[in-house]
Amino acid sequence: MDTKTARLVRTLRLRHLELLVALSETATMRGAAARLHLSQPAISKMLGEVESCFGARLFERSHQGIHANALGVSAAFRARAVLNELARATEDVDALQSGVTAVLRVGAPSVTAAVPAAIVRLRERMPGVAVQLREGRVQELIHRLLQGELDCVFGAITPELLSSDMVPLLEPAVLLKDALCVLASASNGSIAARSYQWAELQAAKWVLPPRETLVRQAFMTAFLNSGVTPPVPVIEAMSSVTIGTVLRQDASLLCAVRLEHAVDEIARGGARRLDVSPSIDLPSFGLFFRRDGMERPLVLTEFADAIRHVSQVAAPKRRAARRRLEVNSAGTA
Numbered sequence: 551m552d553t554k555t556a557r558l559v560r561t562l563r564l565r566h567l568e569l570l571v572a573l574s575e576t577a578t579m580r581g582a583a584a585r586l587h588l589s590q591p592a593i594s595k596m597l598g599e600v601e602s603c604f605g606a607r608l609f610e611r612s613h614q615g616i617h618a619n620a621l622g623v624s625a626a627f628r629a630r631a632v633l634n635e636l637a638r639a640t641e642d643v644d645a646l647q648s649g650v651t652a653v654l655r656v657g658a659p660s661v662t663a664a665v666p667a668a669i670v671r672l673r674e675r676m677p678g679v680a681v682q683l684r685e686g687r688v689q690e691l692i693h694r695l696l697q698g699e700l701d702c703v704f705g706a707i708t709p710e711l712l713s714s715d716m717v718p719l720l721e722p723a724v725l726l727k728d729a730l731c732v733l734a735s736a737s738n739g740s741i742a743a744r745s746y747q748w749a750e751l752q753a754a755k756w757v758l759p760p761r762e763t764l765v766r767q768a769f770m771t772a773f774l775n776s777g778v779t780p781p782v783p784v785i786e787a788m789s790s791v792t793i794g795t796v797l798r799q800d801a802s803l804l805c806a807v808r809l810e811h812a813v814d815e816i817a818r819g820g821a822r823r824l825d826v827s828p829s830i831d832l833p834s835f836g837l838f839f840r841r842d843g844m845e846r847p848l849v850l851t852e853f854a855d856a857i858r859h860v861s862q863v864a865a866p867k868r869r870a871a872r873r874r875l876e877v878n879s880a881g882t883a
Contacts, residue, residue: 558603564636566600567629569593570608574626578615600625627697634698651678652849657691657703658683661790663813664726664835665704668856672849675856679849692716695840701850704857706808707833708764723854724837726861730768730830731812733821735801745825749776757793757805758783764832769806772830790814797821808832 565586572582573593583593601608608622618626638655645653654672658665669681684691688705695703696719706728711717732751734741752773759766773780785803787793793805798820807815809832815821837857839850 554605561603562600564633566596566603567633569596570600570622570626570629571633573597573609573616574618574622577617631696631698638698645680649678650680651676652847653680653682654849654853655682655684655699655701656853657694657700657705658685659688659705659810660685661811661814662704663810663817664857664860667860668853671856671859672853675852676849689714692720692838695720695838698840701839702853703838704835705838706764707836709833719841721839721841722836723839723850724857724861726835726857728809728832728835730765730772730832731807731809732824732826733797733805733807733812733815734824735797735803736820736822737801740802741804741824745827747776747827748772749778751804751824751826752778752781754781754804755802756781756783757785757787757796757803759788759793759806760786763788765806765808768830768832772826772828775828794818794821810835 568586572585576582576585579590579593583590606621608625609616609618642653673679688708689710691703691705694700758769770780785796790811794815797803797805812823837854
């Protein structure tokens with residue numbers, strides 16, 4: 551620990567960290583004073599102490615209020631992470647005292663086959679683990695990871711993530727390839743058990759996600775590369791529940807989804823994956839930790855191993871399931 555950091559540890563109190571967060575969120579002395587139940591003079595005095603410890607001005611004052619400069623934004627971000635970590639530590643102690651051996655907080659998309667299977671495997675190896683799964687968009691989940699609310703995030707490595715300033719703060723623990731998949735109802739007799747080219751499916755009735763999604767953009771690219779106009783969907787939906795439901799209720803439909811979604815739908819039954827060429831890659835999925843230089847607790851390393859394991863065993867199971875579905879479909883055609 552360097553001299554400056556040692557001084558911060560000796561001088562700053564948790565109340566100072568609360569002040570940094572409050573000022574960054576309320577943008578006024580009055581708002582921060584109300585949130586912390588302190589007077590404005592007390593808030594002003596504490597801010598002076600904080601800036602003295604850092605040896606830099608963190609907030610700019612004006613008639614319109616107070617706002618964090620670049621240094622203040624960084625300091626408030628780290629302060630929020632420290633406070634969140636402290637809150638998680640309190641929750642962990644309470645859980646451990648109740649008999650839980652470890653707590654794992656995972657962020658993941660709402661549709662993923664790997665995470666539920668990995669959680670089951672983790673609990674087989676560590677039966678006393680309590681898992682808290684938080685679902686959402688990868689950008690939001692990564693923010694929560696960096697702020698100390700989550701222990702790890704499983705999600706797609708999107709162009710937005712790659713272009714953000716968060717990448718250096720992340721440690722990729724596991725990377726899994728992803729691809730564009732086409733699903734059909736298992737009872738769709740008009741789709742033979744053979745390999746297709748994208749152009750052959752142009753006239754099909756499609757269920758697709760919105761245009762701004764990576765899946766839809768990859769779908770359009772597949773047809774454009776084949777020299778044909780991309781189909782217009784008969785149903786446009788984002789919800790995986792909706793997509794799976796309409797596919798099973800209307801056997802004439804096809805849908806384009808990412809591999810994680812395809813595996814989930816096939817496991818539920820009533821859907822099969824078509825062999826369509828050429829294959830179209832999507833941004834890989836990854837399991838991310840915070841890059842903090844600290845030794846990982848056992849529950850995190852075990853969960854990473856579980857993700858690796860389920861991804862390795864999923865491929866042959868998917869191929870076997872697809873063969874069974876194609877044989878059944880051919881037999882009823």
